[in-house]
Amino acid sequence: MEDSIDRHIAYWSRELADLDPDVEGAITRMQTLVALLRRRREAALKARRLKGWEYDVLWRLRSAGPPYQATPTWLAQALDAHPATLTSRLDRLEESGYLTRAHDPSDRRRLLVALTDKGHAAWEATIGDQAAAEHALLAPLTGDELAQLSALLRKVAAAAEAEGPPLMPPVERP
Structure with a gap:
């Protein structure tokens, strides 16, 4: 073929x-x-009327784990975004109802960004779309072939990571 x-x-x-x-x-x-x-x-x-950067912010908040909140500083680092750019993006996402910003009750100097119900729903819908696209792309492979492909790519990724930083940023709680 x-x-x-x-x-x-x-x-x-x-x-x-x-x-x-x-x-x-x-x-x-x-x-x-x-x-x-x-x-x-x-x-x-x-x-779904979302931009890529909007999804990326929602994904990063979701990756923080319950209660799905993070500081703007952590988000800027995790998204490799300039703080001023992130502030503008957070403003727009908050206006759209996808997230909220509030002072940390344990330290009023810190701001916390949190997903709203609408933000959770948007993330869940789009992650489902992506999963469907990924499964459709790999549908021609048998289960064994898919496992073999994953193993071979893991081997290449591990070798690349041995020479430098992780290819995938860690998902850590802020």
């Missing part, structure tokens, strides 16, 4: 004598599949 990446490799193999077709095939397939998932994610978010 041939795909468009095979045709890409065939073309570039004529142009670049030392092109490794297996490396080029694996990397190009990973890149194009991630781009496909990103487009599907954006379409699903648009259908």
